[in-house]
Amino acid sequence: MLPEKSWKLEAIGRLFLSIIACILGGEAIARAVQAASKPIAHDWKFILSSMAAISAFGATVASLRKPWTLERALPRMIISLFFFQIGIVCAMIEEKLAGRPPSVFPISQMLISFLAFQGAALFLVHGFLKNHDANWSEAFGFLQQWQIAALWGLIIGSLFFKAGQLLQGVSIEALKHLPIPVKSEEQQAIQTLRLASSWADRIVLGLGTIVLAPFAEEILFRGILYTAIKRAGFQNLAVWATSLLFALIHFNVGIFLPLLVLAVILAYLYEYTGNLLASIVAHATFNAINFFTLYYVQQTTVR
Numbered sequence: 415m416l417p418e419k420s421w422k423l424e425a426i427g428r429l430f431l432s433i434i435a436c437i438l439g440g441e442a443i444a445r446a447v448q449a450a451s452k453p454i455a456h457d458w459k460f461i462l463s464s465m466a467a468i469s470a471f472g473a474t475v476a477s478l479r480k481p482w483t484l485e486r487a488l489p490r491m492i493i494s495l496f497f498f499q500i501g502i503v504c505a506m507i508e509e510k511l512a513g514r515p516p517s518v519f520p521i522s523q524m525l526i527s528f529l530a531f532q533g534a535a536l537f538l539v540h541g542f543l544k545n546h547d548a549n550w551s552e553a554f555g556f557l558q559q560w561q562i563a564a565l566w567g568l569i570i571g572s573l574f575f576k577a578g579q580l581l582q583g584v585s586i587e588a589l590k591h592l593p594i595p596v597k598s599e600e601q602q603a604i605q606t607l608r609l610a611s612s613w614a615d616r617i618v619l620g621l622g623t624i625v626l627a628p629f630a631e632e633i634l635f636r637g638i639l640y641t642a643i644k645r646a647g648f649q650n651l652a653v654w655a656t657s658l659l660f661a662l663i664h665f666n667v668g669i670f671l672p673l674l675v676l677a678v679i680l681a682y683l684y685e686y687t688g689n690l691l692a693s694i695v696a697h698a699t700f701n702a703i704n705f706f707t708l709y710y711v712q713q714t715t716v717r
Contacts, residue, residue, distance in 0.1 A: 415688045417555045419548050421642045424487065428478045429542050429638070433535050435478075435498060439471030440530020442505050444523040445512045454511060463508040470501030475538075481545055521615050528622040532630035539633055554637045554690035563687045567695025570683055574676055574696070575703045581672040589667065608708070616709070623705050628697035635660050635677070636684045636693050653681045676700065 446464040449455045474497040482490050509515075519527070543553055551557045635656045643652035657677035661670045680693040 416641060416644075416685065417553060417558075417688065419546065419553050419641075420645055421546065421638055422481075423642070424482045425542055425545055426638060426642055428482065429538055430634075431494065431498070432475045432478045432538050433531065433634070435471045435474040435501065436534035436538075437527075437531050438501060438505060439468050439475075440526050440534075442467040442471065442501075442508055443530070444526045445508055445515075447522055447526065448515075448520065449512050454513070457511065460508060460511045463504045463511060467501050467504035467508050470497050470504060473497040474501060479541060521619070524619065525622070528626055532622070532626045535630040535634055536626075539630075539638070542638075554633065555688045556691055558689045559687070560689060560691055563689035563692035564695050566683060566687055567692045567697075568699055570679060570692075571696035571699025572703065574679065574700055578672040578676060578700065581675060582669055585671040586668050620705055624698050624702045628694050628701055631660070632680065632684075632690055632694045632697055636681055637690045640681055640684070653678055657681060 442464060446455075446468075449460065454460050474494055477490065477494045477497060480490070543549065546553070639659075640652045640656045643655060657674050660677040661673040664670075664673055676697075680696060683696060684690055684693045686692075
C-alpha cells in the first residue's frame with residue numbers, strides 16, 4: 415500500500431514549472447560556459463541575453479516558491495509566466511548568437527544538466543514536502559520494510575537489464591521497417607559518457623547517473639505524479655501517463671520502448687512494496703549495469 419499522503423494540485427503545478435525553468439536556466443548557463451573560449455563570449459548582446467535568460471528563469475522559480483492561495487493564484491501565475499516568457503525569448507536569442515551547438519555534450523554540460531534537472535528537483539521537492547507538512551520518510555514510505563524493498567529493487571533492476579537490451583534491439587529493428595525509416599542514434603548522454611577518459615570525470619558522472627538521476631526521477635514520476643493521478647481516481651492513467659512521460663523525456667526513439675516498460679514496472683513495484691526505495695534501487699541498478707557495461711565494452715574494444 416502506498417503512503418497515505420496526498421498532494422495539492424497547485425503545488426504539483428508549481429513544482430514542475432519550477433523544474434522546467436531550472437532545466438532551461440541550466441541550458442542557458444551551459445551555452446554561456448561553452449562560449450567562454452569563443453569570440454562570441456565578448457559580444458555584449460550574447461552576454462546580455464545570457465544574463466537575462468538566467469535571471470528570468472531564476473525569477474520564475476522564486477515567484478513559484480510561495481503557495482498559490484485562491485485570491486492570489488491568478489496574479490502569481492501571471493507574474494511567473496511573465497518571467498518564464500522573458501526567459502524563453504532571451505534564451506532563444508542567446509542560442510541563435512551562440513551558433514550551432516556541439517554534436518556531443520561536453521562533460522561540463524552534462525554536469526550542469528544533472529544539477530539543473532535532478533539536483534534542482536530534489537531541492538525543490540524539499541520545499542514541496544514542507545508545504546505539505548511532510549518529511550521524506552512518511553511521504554515516500556522509505557522506512558516501510560526498507561530491506562525487502564531494496565532487495566526487490568536489486569532483483570528487478572538486474573533482471574530487467576537483459577530484457578531492456580532485447581526490447582531496444584526490437585525497437586531499432588522495427589524502426590528500420592517503417593514506411594519512412596527512422597534512424598535511432600545513440601543518446602547524447604551516452605556519447606558524453608564515452609568521452610569521459612579520466613577517473614574523476616567517470617566517478618562524478620557515475621554518481622549523477624547511478625545515484626542522483628534515479629533518486630530524483632523516481633521521486634518526481636512515481637512518488638509525486640503517479641500518486642497524485644492515482645488518488646484522483648485514475649489508476650491506469652497514472653501508470654501509463656507517467657510512464658510515457660518518463661520515456662519521452664529521454665528524447666531517444668530507440669530506447670523509448672524499454673524505458674516505457676521499465677517505467678510501468680517501477681510503478682507497480684512502488685505499488686506492491688509501498689516503499690519508493692524499491693523503485694529507486696531498481697532504477698539505480700539498471701543504470702549502474704548500463705554504466706559499467708558501457709566502459710567494459712569500450713575497454714574490450716580498445717584492447
